[in-house]
Amino acid sequence: MTVLGLISDTHGLLRPEAAAALAGVDAILHAGDVGAPDVLAALRGIAPVFAVRGNVDGCELASLPLDTVASLDGVDIYVVHILRDIAIDPAAAGMSVVVHGHTHKPLIEEKEGVLYVNPGSAGPRRFALPVSVGFLRLARGQKPEARLKMLDV
Structure with a gap:
């Protein structure tokens, strides 16, 4: 079994609560606006980290791709920042999961x-939205399972 940590919209801030929540995962997917x-x-x-570039990621992060596919434990996961910018039909492409951020x-x-x-935002709080991360549990031959964790910050 593989457990992935999902994070997005850190905007330059990796909160200690987010880092602690992700401790022990097998890999991390960052869905953009790294900062x-x-x-x-x-x-x-x-x-290990798979990351994509978000709409506010500047030249320091220009080498990040706009989207990527992480293939882990027999599961293909498409990662993109803004869902409407998705470059494929995930179902037709055989993707099991799409991880995105932005909102x-x-x-x-x-x-x-x-x-x-969408793991939500783990960076600076925006409006009244929670600060959160997500997790994806993968096991060969089983349907991926996702859960969200609201962080107490």
Whole structure:
């Protein structure tokens, strides 16, 4: 079994509560608006990181792709920052999961057999939205399971 940590919209701030929540995961998927390279460096200290560039990530993070596919434990996971910018039809492409960010609103939903997960924002609080991260549990031959964790900050 593989457990992935999901994080998005850190905007240059990796809260200690977020880092603690992600401790022990097998890999981390960052769905954009990283904000600063040191956020990725800190996350890499926890686990291997797959990250995409968000709409506010500047030239320091220009080398990040706009989207990526993480293939882990026999599951293909498409990662993109803004869901409307998705470059593929996830169901037709055989993706099991799409991880996205941008809205800062934590969300888990299934459409056309594809699990869509927005871990929300783990960075600076925006409006009255929670500060959160997500987790994705993968096991060969089983349907991926997602959950969200609201952080007490």
